[in-house]
Amino acid sequence: MRPEQHPRAAPFLAAGACAPSDAALLDLIQRQTFRFFWDFAHPVCGLARDRLDKHGQGGDLVAIGGSGFGVMAIIVAAARGWIGRDEALARMQKILRHLADVPRYHGVFPHFIDGRTGATVPFGAKDDGGDIVETAFLFQGLLSTRQYFSRDTAAEAALREMIDRLWRSVEWNWHTRGGRPVLYWHWSPNHGWARDHQIRGWNECLIAYVLAAASPDHAIDAEAYHRGWAAGPDFVNGQRYYGLELPLGPAFGGPLCFAHYSFLGLSPAGLVDRYADYWQQNVRHALIHYRHSVKNPNGHPGYGPQCWGLTASDGPHGYDVHTPDHDPGVIAPTAALSSMPYVPAEAIAALRHFLVLGDRIWGECGFTSGFSTRGQWASADSIAIDQGPIVVMIENHRTGLLWKLFMSCPEVGRALARLGLRSNGHGA
Template sequence: MGFKIYGMKKIKAAILLSAILLTSCKSASSTQKNASTVSKNITDVQLMDRVQRDALKYFWDFAEPNSLMGRERYHEDFYPKNDANVVTTGGSGFGLMTILVGIERGFIPRKEAVKRLSHIADFLAKADRHHGAWPHWLNGETGKTVNFGNKDSGGDIVETAFLTQGLMVVREYFKNGNAEEKALAEKMDKLWKGVEWNWYTKGGEKVLYWHWSPIDGWLMNHKIQGYDETLITYILAASSPTYPIDAETYYQGFTRNGGYLTSNTKYGLPLIVKHNGAEEYGGPMFWEHYSYLALDPNGLSDRYIKNYFDLTRNHALIQYRYSVENPKKFKGYGENYWGLTASYTRNPDGSVGYRAHNPKEDNGVIAPTAAISSMPYTPKESLNVLRFLYTQKPQFIGSAGPYDATSVHFDNWFTPRYLAIDQGTIAPMIENYRTGLLWKLFMNAPEIKAGLKKLDFKSTKYNLK
């Protein structure tokens, strides 16, 4: 990559490239599954229903058949046999929340969803854990750790956090239900309370470390420091009733004692924080999605941030205005086609690669999830993209919704592939815009309220006392 990213994407790029650079891209002339032009008269509500239903298919129809967890990736054109049973812990957390959206919207029967979620909970209870943390990848047939990379052969506390926020909202959703639902909630509760968050301070340092391996120990030596997608890790660690961290671990570790603040602006919009390695425009858009699937930024503040919603909204608006300005003159960029995040990409030779797209790493490829999952921050601008894709670019839509990477500039190029971490943010974030469902479940969980209070967070929406 051309700039340094402190996050899982820095490592993921190298891993995915080695597994994926084998096939060529599709073009607009290719025959597509389930690709039909949607009427231009479709309402915004119908559009949101459509994409939420489509995205659910990734975790419902295309789940790994033994564990029923979310596959790391799903390709319509090519699926590596050795990856067919690789499941992702973090992406599966997003999938749990997507399934709740499916229940609420009537896309799937509640009773069937409870059975599936219970099956997933049973699988996770038996799967490899490393001081309570799950690895980045698991073998869906055996529950054993699948190495994510060199020395990354054990627990991944960030991926565990992405999974755990899903466990938490499922627990809250079903805790007052019937006997079967209460049993599911108890399973989820036990799973999250088993995570040894404080172990990942490496003996009590005032910072969390991303990885620990029973084989390689702390050799990855990757401190989790902001600002990026990892905020939720500290929130959950502080909220744990069993293995908590203290407030100073958050402030010294993630915020660097306020050292992550910045006075920089772009297009007249304050960035508020230094986005790791991408301080001019902000980083890839997933930095405002992964933690905020469950954590409600509206009216949320801590010692340094006056309102987290300003931070998330400004980041999305900066990306939008960048695409409207379109300084690199990429064809198609504008009000209806914007959004840069880590996703598959088009390599110069036409093959499929992986790139942490953002304004400083922009090669003309738009990832639809970037704009669509930003709907709570930029509803009008995000709906414009959603409408454009479904009504004017049917070749960009596949069996589980918008494909992971597209480009009008390169003759309507796309890759008919999906990644769990990208597809998994779409339905939850749209639902948070529509009803606040996942935000309300998470923010009203008693442990989360206590943890946020411990970290000196305040909220104008939720009583944290």
């Protein structure tokens, strides 16, 4: 797709223009945001750059988790006919060839790689090896891709085999440090378990436990889910915020990415266990953020029913995690837009407002990461882990496509049963 084939916001904002339909706006946002992962992917490996500026310019830093979100966006584009199925297949072949050559650590991918060489780029001190959460985000996308390319052709069968080889090589149980009842986030060939970061809920990491339990060859025991993930100090909540009882999570639910990252493929519709109804959890979490903006206890200018949504995003002083109890007045478009399945009317209202802000927050790859409602500051960049959920969750709202694909994986169904999670078995 050439850049000029993609719509821009301006025609929808022209003075005197007829108000566009919701469907037209969703087409616009999905298609423009998809460009992050298609037109502006890393040219060598086809994976997603970590961030791009408003003109689509970026460096060689590639995000593994963001690339998992990106391959799901490619599926959306193929299903909607923005690209051909064969084009999508060819891009996925390129991506998988490069992933096969990326250094892995007991099969686990690092957080960042160099898009030119595939070499690990340390995320931080002593974080220069395997990242089980980013790997889970990647495989949520790859398994959905495997289910999408299901035709009985040599090319699609070969693609499925490439995904399965990578999938079966991940030693999820290695990240229990010898069978402890919890997953550990990082392992380094140079520093071992020095980061010592246990993954306990509630946060964005549920998908890591589901996929670790789903592994055909290296599965974790259910005990790790119940004694590790569900034993976190912020797991059970039960308090009321803005009139809504929140089953799980920290105060006010935390950043809205908790309701997005694990649920791009894992459908919360009908997903229930002894701890929560996950649809109810995510709907209430989104509504708490919405009501926080409407009530606006901090008096931020511009907040209201059309301007809401806090999550991890760029801010005037750098990347930060924004929540109702840590709210410096930075709105992240991805927070409201990726909540489209949970609160569609509120998300559409926010979308129309964000478009009115125009080029301040809109660029070649859709919306930027965040903007301040005080003054004119706005992030210069779009970020892979923001853009992917916008495309995917809007599609899940519209058709349930990614939920249906991921939930059709037989390994996922077995894992949910193993962990005590009951599901309606489909995406919508």
